[in-house]
Amino acid sequence: MDALDVETVRKDFPILERQVHGRPLVYLDSAATSQKPQAVLDAMDRYYEQSNANVHRGVHALAEEATEAYENARGKVARFIRADPRGVVFTKNATEAFNVLAYSLAANRLGDGDILLSTQMEHHANLVPWQLVQPRAGFEIRYIPVIALGPDAGTLDLDAFDEIVATGRVKLFTVTAMSNVVGTINPVADLAARVRAANSEAVVVVDGAQSVPHLPTDLLALEADFLCFSGHKMLGPTGIGVLAGKPELLDDMPPFLGGGEMIANVTLEGTTFNEVPYKFEAGTPPIAEAVGLGAAVDYLSALGMESVRAHEVALLEHVLPALNSVEGVTVHGPTDPSGRGAAVSFAVEGLHPHDIGTIMDREGVAVRAGHHCAKPLVRLLGSAATTRASFYVYNSVDEVQALIDAIEATKRFFVR
């Protein structure tokens, strides 16, 4: 495993040369969306400048090239997460992937008496879709609580988990592999195994929106049936996400969106559907975006996901103690870098996250202030909002210092 050379990496990201309010940009908001390396932009431009056509239906050269580029991207993504390409469905974002599962899987497989088990640390994308279909399907939604205080703060309450699982009624278990607010890495494979042991019919869904960009991913090892994630958080473009899963399960699911591409035959009386993954890709797919995501995956693979993770752990080893040493700062979530990702939420006594975010921005430091689309968790942390700094391959130790300096500046600003 090669250590990641941040200075070299940074050169690949044009936006990092930018100034914000006369200061160099310190981008610490990758958990919201990542920046893009030149290679990703080039791959999309090349696609548009040389091969652009609609896929799957054409006999002309561009259509064949476009189809090949699109399907190659599917193959790259499949290899990146060790999945069967037949089970790699391109969606518009992670959110759509969850909706496909809610409408086509949960609403059909679950009913009265069944429990859909989720957690209190989920992103809205992994909460709202289930809530939307629940009234019609009639299953019950339960949430594993998150421990608020003490050494295990920010982790799942496993006793509560075991208790719910012991009912044997958990038919669908959905959990994030990594919290976008407090960074917690959940023991997904272990939890999945326990759910399956209690009910062999249970389906396990994993939110990989934060884990796939930052950790080596092996769908099989995760013991998951489905994994949802987004391209834009892993150096890829906006407009593309992935629903990866077992082809057999996808085969059994009714289609969700209807339209072109997903059909085998259409008559005015009815329709027969195409095979997976196409059954779930209605309409013209995000072709250039798939190409861009393929290039992002190539870029990450060239760095090596082990190296990416090691780089972030090294950053965490700087940032956690540095934050804790600032008076009035409380870091949320796991304290040991080995148990967490590089999304770091914190509170500053007496200061509101919005004010912190605004003042830090004037220092060039981009952090996020708010509920991070995970209101139930943020509420549990005792506030309506947190300030979150999140790191990625292009962030350096110097930027950790810039963060700390900006927090100090913010404090001075309000007490002056």
Added chain:
Amino acid sequence: MDALDVETVRKDFPILERQVHGRPLVYLDSAATSQKPQAVLDAMDRYYEQSNANVHRGVHALAEEATEAYENARGKVARFIRADPRGVVFTKNATEAFNVLAYSLAANRLGDGDILLSTQMEHHANLVPWQLVQPRAGFEIRYIPVIALGPDAGTLDLDAFDEIVATGRVKLFTVTAMSNVVGTINPVADLAARVRAANSEAVVVVDGAQSVPHLPTDLLALEADFLCFSGHKMLGPTGIGVLAGKPELLDDMPPFLGGGEMIANVTLEGTTFNEVPYKFEAGTPPIAEAVGLGAAVDYLSALGMESVRAHEVALLEHVLPALNSVEGVTVHGPTDPSGRGAAVSFAVEGLHPHDIGTIMDREGVAVRAGHHCAKPLVRLLGSAATTRASFYVYNSVDEVQALIDAIEATKRFFVR
């Protein structure tokens, strides 16, 4: 109205410099997807290289710039079709837009005894979604037949239309403004008025996937409640579509996809939803794609949509007689350029569209062979497939000749 200078336009499209099998590319497949001008690619690159961030939730400079870029694009699209920006929802493609309407509108507003009136010339995107929700909602789907033969071939059977409308039971009417197979321009405003006269509660949905790229569009003048179209067919990127409609109607509709952005508040017990258009934009939206679509709209507006249309009519005035003069060739659909767009399907006696498409490709001419995702219509034309040449702003009269030459070459190939 300035006439469009094709040679100048062509310089803006890098892909047109390409060779295919040693011949200059003659791209006649714009009805499937259009090529992209440099300005669109540049706008997206600039976004990624300078302002990329997630939208709507950030207080830092990039997040504000990204939000502004995204919302500006919404404004541009709204002005382009004369719609209220609050009623402009960005989807992933036209197909998703129809699905939103099927799941959130038809499945809720229509029930037993109601008729959803469609036509036999619709694209699968405007057939399958309604079919998917129909069993649950219980409404009846009726189709206006298309006249197969005679001077009105390829147009809607208006007598049959009037008969169905006279029942007063048509609660939703959906029709394409322009056929993607035979080019027919439907008298949408007139049909809409008749439907509303018979039932003031009726909702009118227009498929603008082919019309918005090629004709000046005025949502009000169309008398439509909703208009669905795709970015990639109008010089914009893949990965973005539009559901445009009356904000009041969107307000009344339950949300479709659940997730971040579309919520006002989330608790573990339930959710309240954001206002329109955000209620229908779950998850991270196609931000760069919206920026690209905004640039495409700027490009088209600079050409002038009247000029775009005039250019295509001029091409049709060449291509229709030229095709008709080739022995064995039958052109489908309206014969008068004023009643049709520039998607031209034809049959060549004794030759199968797939063979035609393959041989033409060797001549550098990209046409589409197949059912064009409009099987019911293509079946009516008497075959399982047609060959379709479709034209756009960058196509020249010389390319019409290239098409004719390629057809002749194909005929020679098979009789040699």
Added chain:
Amino acid sequence: MSSPLDDLYQEIILDHYRKPRHRAGELEPHDVHVHHANPLCGDELDLRLRVDSTDPAAPRVGAVVYDGDGCSISMASASAMTEAVTGRELADADDLGEAFRLMMHGEGLKREDDLLDGVAFQGVAKFPVRVKCALLGWMALKDAIGTYRDGNQEHRVTHE
């Protein structure tokens, strides 16, 4: 020479933030209590209003207090609002709120003198994401007056 940030966090605003006026979780007696939330930012505000009906034809803001969890802009603006409206006729307070709203949307500055320290929030208009924060207290007041007129005592509002 003032930087935009100075516009946002004027000394007057910081002063209201550090030394809030009429910030309290109780007001006894009171006629109306409203709770307003800005869920996208996470700001929350409770406002209690006592109406002075000495002249039943022209009821006035007898007293108004606020409390909440929010950024400096939202809390300081609520503080400045309480000073500007106390003692005014309800209709007049409503009108003043409208003047504030227009100012925040960059649509002109009316009743400058009556807004008192509220004028200091003009600079916030340059920070679109923060405009909602500055409006929160005023929206709550407007809602409290409406709730009172409707003959009710409690109202909860979530701003989208």
Added chain:
Amino acid sequence: MSSPLDDLYQEIILDHYRKPRHRAGELEPHDVHVHHANPLCGDELDLRLRVDSTDPAAPRVGAVVYDGDGCSISMASASAMTEAVTGRELADADDLGEAFRLMMHGEGLKREDDLLDGVAFQGVAKFPVRVKCALLGWMALKDAIGTYRDGNQEHRVTHE
């Protein structure tokens, strides 16, 4: 020097297209009729099979005819198929079909001599979108044999 297009449309293929063998919409008597469609391309094919059970332990292709609406590749391939399988034991015809399928997927050329003109379709493998066309007739035959073995007489299949 052959161009890829010549590979696709070899003289042999064009010959089968122009002068189809065993192309007919009827075969009396027949044991099985199958209808296969490739909806994504629009190809449709009817195949009728008469089984020769003189040796009940080793039934043979007594006669096979096809008809349909499809491109030159699909129709010519079906034509070449009928010549290659007529008279063969059903199990052997199945095996030959598998050899053809592997060849089309670029996985080696087996039973070259038995495939007769079928070998000419090798070049189609370079045109991925056309491979399905070349396979249509062979898929129909395989299905007809299976349908016969299952004791049925009719089957309709839509290839996805």
